[in-house]
Structures are given as structure tokens and as C-alpha cells.
Amino acid sequence: MACSFPEEVLEHVFSFLTSQKDRNAVSVVCKSWYEMERWCRKRIFVGNCYSVNPRIMIRRFPEVKSVELKGKPHFADFNLVPEGWGGFVYPWIVEIARGYPWLEEIRLKRMVVTDECLEMISKSFKNFKVLVLSSCEGFSTDGLAAIVANCRNLRVLDLRECEVEELSGHWLSHFPDSFTSLESLNMACLLSEVSFSALERLVARSPNLKTLRLNRTVPLEKLSTLLQRAPQLVDFGTGAYSAEIRPDVYSSLADAFSGCKNLKSLSGFWDVTPAYLPAICSVCSLLTSLNLSYATTQSPDLTKIVGQCYNLQRLVVLDYIEDTGLNTISISCKDLRELVVFPSDPFVADADVLLTEQGLVSVSQGCPKLQSVLYFCRQMSNSALISISKNRPNLTCFRLCIIEPRAPDYVTLEPLDVGFGSVVENCKQLTRLSMSGLLTDRVFEYIGTHAKNLDMLSIAFAGDSDLGLHHVLSGCDSLRKLEIRDCPFGDKALLANASKLERMRSLWMSSCFVSFGACKLLGQKMPGLNVEVIDERENISSIPECTPVEKVYIYRTVSGQRFDIPDYVRIMGKDKDGVYDLS
């Protein structure tokens, strides 16, 4: 059937489709829709940079303006992926520079980005506007200088928790004097000092600046200067928030904050001097997002501030907030959507802070819009988990980390199966779950039965047997990302559910019982998967096939095996020609 709808109309309709999911759905309706859609897709998101190669992407989507890539597996954040594993963005940049000269935005997460890449970016895209690097590494401040000096239309430079080689703070001074288009600058992860006068001048000539996140080296005394230059800020991150207590400094800071009528988000707050915290009081009621997770301040001081943030939607804080603070929040912050509580002393068995499961229960009771939780604590009970799940069936993301591995219900000493089971049963929209504590195969049975919308699952030190893994792989229909460490899961469940792996983005298993033999078999039988065995032991080739591998990372791919692997990575079951050649 020829498509009788004028192309222009269809194109116009498609332009309202922004989500990748929708666009993917549209593109498989028929050939003409496929053709039309591919010509007008402007944004690409590649969740695993090794699942596809850039040439395929460029050939299919010629008019892209924004590319987002993710590299290393999530557990790389916790040092489980050795250096040199991969995630090199260079080959992508080379192809994109050729294929998308009008590219405007690049967003990268957990990738290795070199100065060479940054230079190439800065010189290849005349209209480059947005660079977001999240948990990336491999570049230095020289690379930043290149971006800053050459990208005349830069709007966003956002460095989130990157590991940057700091040669100097001079990169900031490379913004040309004529450059006025800055909208967002996040340099919070940098350690070296930048020239304050250069910073001040930059801020002064950036009328569209909405986000400014400073690094620790910017002293508290200078904050008011910057805030006065940029009262239009929406998102502000302080530097080290400490100084000698001086009334003049305090009052000019408080005044400066009160001049920021659009401020919605505050962060930074390293090394807090508690006496200066109330300087932000005038904006507390405006805030929708507050990150005090580097503020090693005690509960009363924290609570006083947070308790005034009536419109808060997102709170990130240390466990210094304690149960009492969370109780206050449950009363005062009725709009809270996301709660993150990090541990102040994660490597200590004893908790010096009075933060228990109670804090989370109170927030779940008092905050009707709570959807997303990341909570580190030292004790949990099934009854608390059941309460939480019954209070908040609208939870979409529930990540609980009980610091001691395999800690049971502290009241009954039973596993926490029933508690987590209740979470997946009651919270029907749950898309992300991380579990901890003592868990048997039973919890996985619950998950496989109920967690039908679960997209990402993280498991550690849990389960008894392959049955656990089997429940998850066979039952969780929407599962795309599964990461497992230190669980007794092995070959049987993996091989029995091999086809499931092609419907997922990736599976990570480390310190489990998956053998070399099984990995090889899987790699041989499933051409659409790369089965990467990551094993740093010596003489791997002489280890018997029944030996468990240290780590295995399995992901679906259409670009065949990769050739940038270090010596401790083996792509199993593929011969040297296992590449899909589409040139």
C-alpha cells in the first residue's frame, strides 16, 4: 500500500515524538514510515556503545543533532571493572565528525575521553552547543581548554563526577571575551583553582546563565559576588562552604541568596561551617532540589534547613540527617519525589549515627509523591519493608543498601525475602530495584512473579542457587539490565535463558559460578551477543573450562565483537571473523 499521506504532514507529526521508544515504534510500522522517520530523527541514545557501531548509526540517521552514549557497565562505578576495559569514545568521535558536521550535543557516560577527542569535538562541529560528561575519564584540563576556546556557540559544559587530570586551572580563562552564550557550567568535580576574576567576568557576560556549579576551591567569601552577577540562576552549586564566622560575610551572602528569585536547586556545600547554612534560608521555600551530601553537619543543623524547604522534590543528604531529621522531612516536605541518603562512614560496622529503617518508613508515610529512593543504612526488617511498600505503591525506583552484606531482618533474623517481595508486589510500577541483606532464592521467585515492569535489577550477596537467577530471567518481562555480584548463580540458569539475553541490554555477573565453558558455549550459540569474560588471573588459557570466571559481561550487539579489548578480556565463542561487515 503506497502511503497516501503527504510526507510533510507525517514529518510534522513525527516532530512531536521525542522519546526514542516512540520513534522506534513508529519506524517499524512500514517501510515508508521507517524512511521518513530516519530522516527526521534528531536525537540518538545508545545505551551500550558496543551494541552498535557509529557507521551503522550514521548511515541510518543522517540528520542527527544530538548523540548520547554510555560505555562501561554500571559496576565500573564501584571499581569492579579494571582499567583499560574499554568504552573509548575516540572511534565514535572520528565517525561522527565525518557524518554529522552540524552536530550540536554530545552526552557521554562512563566513557574514556581523551584530550584528542575533546580537541576533535571542538574543531569538527561548527554549531556545537552541549557537552555533558558523566563519570568519564581520560582527559585533562587541556582538553577542556580546547572546548572552551573553540566552541563559539557553547551553551552547556557539564562535568559530572569525572576524573580529570588537572594540569592547571587556566582552562577557564580560555573562554573568549566575546563569548556570551553560556547557559550551564558544572565544574564541581575539578580540584584545581580557576582564576576568580576570569570566572567573575564570564558570569557577568553570560546573561543566559542558569546553572553554575562551582568547585571546592571557590571560597565562601566570594560566593556573594558571583550570585550578585547572576541573580537569574536556577541551579547553583557552592564551593567549600566554610569560612571564619564574620557577620559581614554572612549578611552579604544571605543578601545575595535572597536576590536569587529563580533559584530551584542548590548543591556543593563541602566542608560546611554550620553557622553559614542559614544564609540560604531565604531561598529554601523556592528549592525543589537540595544536595547536602557533602555536608558533614549534624542533624539539628541539617534539619533546620531542610525543614524549611516546603517545595522540595529531591533531597540528597548524608545519614547525619538521622531518623529525627527524616521525620521532620516527612512532615514538612510533602512534595518530595526522590530521597537519597548516603552513609557518612560506610566502612565501619557500628553506626554512630541514629539512622535506621525508621527514617525511611516515616518518609514513606508522610510523602505521598515519593517515587525514588536510594538509602544506605545498617539495619532493616521485613515489617519495615512491607510498611514502605504499602505506604508507597507508587515507587518506581527502590535501591536499598544495607551496609553489612547478607544482613538478616534485625528483629526476626530471617531473610528479607518477604520484605522485598512485598515491594515488588505492591509497587507495580517499579522499574529499578537494588537489593541487599540476607536473601534466598525465594525473593527471586517473588521478583519473577511480580516485577513485570522492572527494567533494571542489581543483586549482591544473595540467593542460594541457579533457581534464583532462573526466576529473574524467565519472569521479568521488561528486564533490560541485570547486574549481579557474589551470588551462587551459574551455568544452568544462564544457558536455559540464553534467548532472554538478546532481549536485554546487558548482563553483568562477577564472583558468581559461571564457568568458562558456559561462556564459550553461549558465545558460540548466540551470535547476537558478545560474551566478555573479564579475568585477570595468570595463565587463563590453562584453566579448566569448568572453572568459574571472575567476571562476565554479556550484551547484545549488531556490530560483532570489538577489537579494542585489553589482554584480560576475552570475547568467547567468536572466531576472528565474527564481525558483521556492513561497509
Add this chain to the structure above:
Amino acid sequence: MSVPLEHDYIGLSDASSLGRSSESSNISSDNETNNVFNLKATELSLGLPGFSKDSEQNATKFGPVIKNFMLGAKRGFSDVNLEGSGKWVLKGGSESDLGKAKNGVFEKNQILSHVVKPVKEKKKGPVNENGSAPPSAKAQVVGWPPIRSFRKNTMAANSSKNGEVAEGNFGSGGCLYVKVSMDGAPYLRKIDLKIYHNYAEFSKALEKMFSCFTLGQCTSSGIKGREGLSESNLKDLHGADCVLTYEDKDGDWMLVGDVPWEMFIDSCKRLRITKGSEAIGLAPRSMEKCKNRN
């Protein structure tokens, strides 16, 4: 909940586990043909592996990793104590230190030590977290709790700024990853300084890590103890081809081995393995600095 036996937290016994009901009571089976892991072999603080009756099986199942420990490291700096004290070998090590190496076998030990503790302690009734084992004795598991390096490093810097040297803060309790680059290697590595107690352990680990890159020989026999090294020992450490240097807090590049171990891990920001000829100029300066410090 039944208390799991010491080496059976896994409960993995035989290949038909898929069909079994998933009870949490874990009875170990000696079904060695199906057990991928011979759990006995990973028990803590018993005789040296390979000296038990299962030695052959250990050797084949765990391959060279165990072999090395049975026979001592191959390359000439051996800390293996083959006199039957019955303890694992790491110098200055105690049971809790066993968990600290990163390789597969050791990780299992770590987990076991981890599991054994909480179950035993909590047997007595509702857990009171005060009064459990003192913080500093806790074995560290790689990547647990799951906190990003950026946060860990920031909090460590926080506490050292505030002058806290108390145990249990990020700085002392956590890990200390530094980058190690080797001239000519295609990528650099990260090493956790906190898991080693002296230069010997450390250099052994380094050697293992970079063994695939080593063109020449890096030998360092005869290194003893945690203190700073004498000049002759320094020469031994750095051997014929490779020289190990580190960047300290002041940004200066120093030879590894100058200062006592504790001081070293306190000030080391990153490491570099260079070819001998390039580092010659370093030696006098670093000795000078060392003297000035002392």
C-alpha cells in the same frame, strides 16, 4: 533461620540445584565432581592449601593461583612462609587481612569471612550494633558498599582536611585507589594501596599486574619490613630495567621505597613505572627530600 555452616553460605551442592526447593538451610555436600568450588579449599586459617589431602584437586581447580602460593612466588621475592605456622602467608597479616587481595580466590575468602561474622554475632538475638567487632578489624570487600570513587575520595579529603585520623572515616577505613602507569603500556591500572601492608606485598602485586607488559626483569629480592629502605635495598627494588616512582602530595616525583610504608601511602597520589635510565636523576633528590623529612 538455621545457621549456615561456615563454608556453606552458598548452599551450592550439586548440579540439580535448579530443581531443588530453595531452602535457606545449606547443607554442604562433598560432591566434588559437581562442586565447581571446593569450599574446603577456601576455608580460613587452616593449613596451607595444597598441604591438605585435596591438594591435587586444589591445584587443578584453582590452577596457578593456588600453585603460586603452594610453591612460593616464582619471581624471587617471596613472602611465602613455608614453615608450618599454619597461617596464610602475607606479612603482618591476620585473618581479617586475608580478604584484601582482589583475585577470585581471595574474594571468596572475603565473602566467607564476611558472612561468618554477622551470622555468628547475631545469633544471640536482636542485633545491637554497638559492641560488635571494632571497626578497624573489618575486612574490605571490593566495591562494597556501592559508593562511587568520586564520593569516596571527596569524603576522604574531607576528613583529612578536618584533621580526623580516627578510624572508621573514609580515609582510613576505605580504600585508596591510585593510578599506575607504565611506560609503553597501552593503558594504566588502578591499585588499592590500603590492602597492602608493606612494600613487599605491594611490589609483588604490581609485578603481577604488569607482568604482561614487562619487557625486562623487575626484581626486588631482599626487601624487608615496613620501614624505609637503605640505599642498597633501593637499588634492589628498582632492579635492572624498571624504576618505580610516585607523585607525592607536593606534586614531586619520588622513588618508591624512600619512606616508611605508612608515610608512603599517605602521600602517594599516583605511580609510574619508568625505564631505569629516565629515573636516574630522581634518586639523589628523593634521598635529599627524605633526609629533610627525617
